[in-house]
Amino acid sequence: MAENLDEKIYNSQILINNNGEIINVQRKKNLRSSFFNPGQESISFVDIKGVTTGVVICYDIRSDETIDKAMDNKADMIIISNADYTDEWDDKCFGYKYLAKQYNAWIVTANRFGKENGTKWDGHIEILNPFGDLVVSGKLKEQFIIYNIKINKGQSKSKDFIRKVYSKISLGYLVLKNLKIAWSYLQQ
Numbered sequence: 467m468a469e470n471l472d473e474k475i476y477n478s479q480i481l482i483n484n485n486g487e488i489i490n491v492q493r494k495k496n497l498r499s500s501f502f503n504p505g506q507e508s509i510s511f512v513d514i515k516g517v518t519t520g521v522v523i524c525y526d527i528r529s530d531e532t533i534d535k536a537m538d539n540k541a542d543m544i545i546i547s548n549a550d551y552t553d554e555w556d557d558k559c560f561g562y563k564y565l566a567k568q569y570n571a572w573i574v575t576a577n578r579f580g581k582e583n584g585t586k587w588d589g590h591i592e593i594l595n596p597f598g599d600l601v602v603s604g605k606l607k608e609q610f611i612i613y614n615i616k617i618n619k620g621q622s623k624s625k626d627f628i629r630k631v632y633s634k635i636s637l638g639y640l641v642l643k644n645l646k647i648a649w650s651y652l653q654q
Contacts, residue, residue, distance in 0.1 A: 494523040563598035
């Protein structure tokens, strides 16, 4: 949403709890438009029922700052709001699979839907587990998806270490298997 704060306009995302209270406001930091003012942080964190949740807007997910802060805060889940143009070249959901493995966290993402001034948004929604498995998705219509995410907070250090190593090894395999799509992301 566009937020007007202290006579500045921000590209913002808010989280609202079950009581209708705003529990988090994230302002996009890495901008592609000069219309908005940059936020202070590329990611913010909120506790949702004991789950450390990172909140990111669109392109901020690709910054080194976001990666470092997500790892430092041990994010269990990352919520990403997007206004991505329709990308037919990533029909395998490579980008979000990569992010889930890179962050070793659940990824929940939703995109704008509709057409405006000749631009089309496909309304994609994806939920991926930390292994990069797409567990539920939808696109090409206005929608919402409900999915019960189960996060095991009580893993032993050895299981956590093994999961991280597996995630990094499989990340390399994912890139090699989808080299053309990975290269397209680098070109953006």
